[in-house]
Amino acid sequence: MEFEYKQAIVVRQDLKMTKGKLAAQVAHASLSSYLVAKNIRPDWASDWLKEGQKKVVLKTRTLDELLDIKKSADRENIPNSLISDAGLTQLEPGTVTCIGIGPAPAGLVDKIVGHLKLL
Numbered sequence: 001m002e003f004e005y006k007q008a009i010v011v012r013q014d015l016k017m018t019k020g021k022l023a024a025q026v027a028h029a030s031l032s033s034y035l036v037a038k039n040i041r042p043d044w045a046s047d048w049l050k051e052g053q054k055k056v057v058l059k060t061r062t063l064d065e066l067l068d069i070k071k072s073a074d075r076e077n078i079p080n081s082l083i084s085d086a087g088l089t090q091l092e093p094g095t096v097t098c099i100g101i102g103p104a105p106a107g108l109v110d111k112i113v114g115h116l117k118l119l
Contacts, residue, residue, distance in 0.1 A: 005048040007033060007055040007102040008113045010069055014062055015097060021090050025083055025097040026057055032081035033100025040079055041104070048103030058116040063096055070099055072112045078104045 009029045011022060038045040048054070060066050066082075073080040081100045087093025102109050 003051050003054040003106060005044060005051055005054065005103045006106045006109050007048065007053070007100060007104075008109050009033075009055060009057045009098055009100050010060050010066060010113060010116060011057065011098040011119055012061070012063060012066055012096070013059050015091065015095065017090065017097065025085070029081060029083045029098045029100030030055060031100075032083065033079060033102060036081050037079035037103050044079070044103050044105070053103075054106075056113075057119045058113055059119045060116060066096060066099055069101070069112060073099075073101050076108055076112060078102060078108055078112060 007030060009026045011026065017025065034045060060069065070080060070082055078101055082096060083098050085091040085093070085095045085097050087095065091097070101112060
């Protein structure tokens with residue numbers, strides 16, 4: 001099946017999060033970005049749900065690279081959500097851990113993150 005919509009989660013590798021912490025941050029990013037899309041592009045969000053919620057989890061090395069990805073998504077008007085940790089366990093409060101991009105048309109998502117490697 002060819003998916004028309006997808007979501008990407010991009011995670012910082014320099015933080016060295018444990019697997020459990022990383023999984024929680026990815027879940028936050030997926031849900032938060034979906035809620036943004038539901039508000040500003042409800043058609044994309046609805047179609048993504050109907051297609052089975054395709055998502056990819058990708059990696060980036062630094063905060064600067066993550067923020068550049070956010071700027072690109074904002075420029076393209078792609079729903080996104082930057083995730084900052086509450087600081088209750090492993091990280092300092094406010095540490096930016098990852099970003100959720102989309103759901104959006106797959107081609108738009110690929111335009112922003114197609115150069116990144118899978119986590």
